[in-house]
Amino acid sequence: MLQINQFISSLYIxxxxxxxxxxxxxxxxxxxxxxxxxxxxxxQSNQIALTYAFSNIPLLFNxxxxxxxxxxxxxxxxxxxxxxLLFHGEFLSKLDPLTQKSILDEITSLxxxxxxxxxxxxxxxxxxxxxxxxxxxxxxxxxxxxxxDSKLDPCTKGVLDKLKxxxxxxxxxxxxxxxxxxxxxxKIQMVMGTPNNSAAIADTKWxxxxxxxxxxxxxxxxxxxxxxxxxxxIAVAAIIIHELIHAHFFALFDDFHNNGNxxxxxxxxxxxxxxVTKTYIGTIDAQHAQMFDNYVPKIAAILQExxxxxxxxxxxxxxxxxMYGLQYFNDKYPKNSPDRxxxxxxxxxxxxxxxxxxxxxxxxxxx
Amino acid sequence: MKTIISLICSILLISCSTSKMEKNVVNELLKxxxxxxxxxxxxxxxxxxxxxxxxxxxxxxxxxxIRLGDMIRIRPESNPPFTWPIDSLEITKLKEKHKKDTISQxxxxxxxxxxxxxxxxxxxxxxxxxxLSKRYFGDEGIAISKPIITSDKEFVLIFFKTFTxxxxxxxxxxxxxxxQNKEGSWRIKEIYDDPNxxx
Ligand SMILES: [Zn+2]
Numbered sequence: 001m002l003q004i005n006q007f008i009s010s011l012y013i014x015x016x017x018x019x020x021x022x023x024x025x026x027x028x029x030x031x032x033x034x035x036x037x038x039x040x041x042x043x044q045s046n047q048i049a050l051t052y053a054f055s056n057i058p059l060l061f062n063x064x065x066x067x068x069x070x071x072x073x074x075x076x077x078x079x080x081x082x083x084x085l086l087f088h089g090e091f092l093s094k095l096d097p098l099t100q101k102s103i104l105d106e107i108t109s110l111x112x113x114x115x116x117x118x119x120x121x122x123x124x125x126x127x128x129x130x131x132x133x134x135x136x137x138x139x140x141x142x143x144x145x146x147x148x149d150s151k152l153d154p155c156t157k158g159v160l161d162k163l164k165x166x167x168x169x170x171x172x173x174x175x176x177x178x179x180x181x182x183x184x185x186x187k188i189q190m191v192m193g194t195p196n197n198s199a200a201i202a203d204t205k206w207x208x209x210x211x212x213x214x215x216x217x218x219x220x221x222x223x224x225x226x227x228x229x230x231x232x233x234i235a236v237a238a239i240i241i242h243e244l245i246h247a248h249f250f251a252l253f254d255d256f257h258n259n260g261n262x263x264x265x266x267x268x269x270x271x272x273x274x275x276v277t278k279t280y281i282g283t284i285d286a287q288h289a290q291m292f293d294n295y296v297p298k299i300a301a302i303l304q305e306x307x308x309x310x311x312x313x314x315x316x317x318x319x320x321x322x323m324y325g326l327q328y329f330n331d332k333y334p335k336n337s338p339d340r341x342x343x344x345x346x347x348x349x350x351x352x353x354x355x356x357x358x359x360x361x362x363x364x365x366x367x
Numbered sequence: 368m369k370t371i372i373s374l375i376c377s378i379l380l381i382s383c384s385t386s387k388m389e390k391n392v393v394n395e396l397l398k399x400x401x402x403x404x405x406x407x408x409x410x411x412x413x414x415x416x417x418x419x420x421x422x423x424x425x426x427x428x429x430x431x432x433i434r435l436g437d438m439i440r441i442r443p444e445s446n447p448p449f450t451w452p453i454d455s456l457e458i459t460k461l462k463e464k465h466k467k468d469t470i471s472q473x474x475x476x477x478x479x480x481x482x483x484x485x486x487x488x489x490x491x492x493x494x495x496x497x498x499l500s501k502r503y504f505g506d507e508g509i510a511i512s513k514p515i516i517t518s519d520k521e522f523v524l525i526f527f528k529t530f531t532x533x534x535x536x537x538x539x540x541x542x543x544x545x546x547q548n549k550e551g552s553w554r555i556k557e558i559y560d561d562p563n564x565x566x
Binding site for chain 2: 195196197198199200201202203204205206207208209217220225242246253254256257258275278279280281285287288321322323324325326330335344348351
């Protein structure tokens with residue numbers, strides 16, 4: 001017993017930050033003693049785990065998402081992250097420092113602790129698995145159930161499934177938002193059907209709080225109106241990504257206004273001005289302005305991973321083509337300018353899986 | 368007899384001046400809106416249902432005190448505080464006045480004086496294989512409702528939709544516009560649309 005007390009107090013006095021955290025968390029020492037007692041005493045492994053846990057609590061305890069948590073939830077978060085550190089400390093301490101950092105950086109909410117806990121368990125059992133791949137695999141599995149695609153045609157479903165498995169960070173983080181926790185905050189459904197506006201190719205609807213519907217036009221997917229030819233997978237992917245970003249923005253809206261997350265709009269200036277300071281002025285709506293500001297190169301990068309081996313210009317063109325018809329687009333690419341013609345031809349070729357001007361379709365037909 | 372004739376005249380005069388006003392409104396809307404949408408090349412001959420603009424306004428008006436985050440059916444596009452120049456009494460009055468106004472009038476070339484626009488049938492627009500759709504492929508078009516003018520003639524509501532010729536549109540618009548008469552010309556005062564649908 002003396003030995004345990006000595007060991008803990010050596011951890012306690014080793015660093016002022018640790019001392020501060022321990023002093024400010026009333027259950028911490030009691031739980032540490034309990035944990036040692038129920039886990040075989042102060043073994044070599046447990047010493048490593050304890051050292052790892054104590055060294056990292058100052059970082060983790062302050063890492064929960066924003067200020068939205070009530071005191072109870074904050075306490076829960078701290079308790080779960082401490083358990084996580086104790087349980088995996090020994091394993092984590094043997095990983096390279098960069099991987100350790102990327103794992104610990106993910107511990108930002110109760111839901112994330114659950115996901116990362118599963119990822120580390122998987123890595124423990126599969127020594128060749130990397131953290132990124134494991135995380136993405138688990139996210140993809142979680143999303144499988146979260147985006148309801150039961151009313152989607154096989155073609156669009158295939159494109160969606162492929163997008164879910166990409167490693168590109170921006171699409172992964174959007175899927176992650178909808179995929180976690182299982183049976184989580186948002187209900188999102190994607191269907192092939194008839195959008196609200198008779199001229200629209202697709203739309204995204206906010207049905208109610210945390211409940212969204214993406215509709216992609218059936219006659220477009222089936223090709224009845226594209227010279228009887230269905231579009232290529234690249235065109236369908238571009239449309240899905242664009243609409244998913246809209247759904248993601250609706251989710252940020254709900255996070256801020258309904259889910260108590262005051263930081264939901266951090267890094268989203270246009271949405272912040274539209275809905276919080278209510279000062280947004282623009283020639284297009286705030287969602288699309290936001291998409292122009294931060295997402296066009298990201299859409300291009302997602303498309304590149306979706307269908308590698310084509311020119312960067314092509315990916316940028318297809319990404320930009322999803323913004324067609326918006327004022328910003330017209331300002332940037334005046335009618336009859338070479339850039340506009342190229343963007344239009346590239347997209348039209350994918351939409352109808354047929355050559356357009358100088359462009360030939362690069363994707364594979366969907367149906 | 369004399370009184371009857373003068374009565375007929377004044378009725379004719381009123382309806383004449385109203386329809387001139389309607390034309391002015393549409394002209395100003397297109398000029399204002401075309402500056403924003405320089406690629407509009409086609410106008411749909413058939414007008415959209417007249418009452419839709421008022422229904423949009425009414426929904427926005429009824430939902431004006433709903434907290435952001437709850438279901439707001441139609442919302443002004445500008446930033447608050449919003450103004451509501453048409454009240455519920457006037458809404459009822461205008462509804463009554465236009466309730467039989469369901470026949471879609473056909474716009475004529477001289478309704479869009481000074482604007483380079485092609486007038487086209489809805490059928491040709493909806494058919495992606497029509498001559499029109501092929502000729503104007505990728506250009507934008509607009510469909511407009513008849514305006515609803517308030518009793519004091521100071522405000523007008525109008526509804527429009529945009530579309531792309533020859534293919535589906537990535538970003539069609541459908542909005543109601545409130546315009547105000549300022550020294551004889553119509554200026555856009557507010558735009559209303561459905562905040563729950565995005566394209
Ligand atoms: Zn959009």
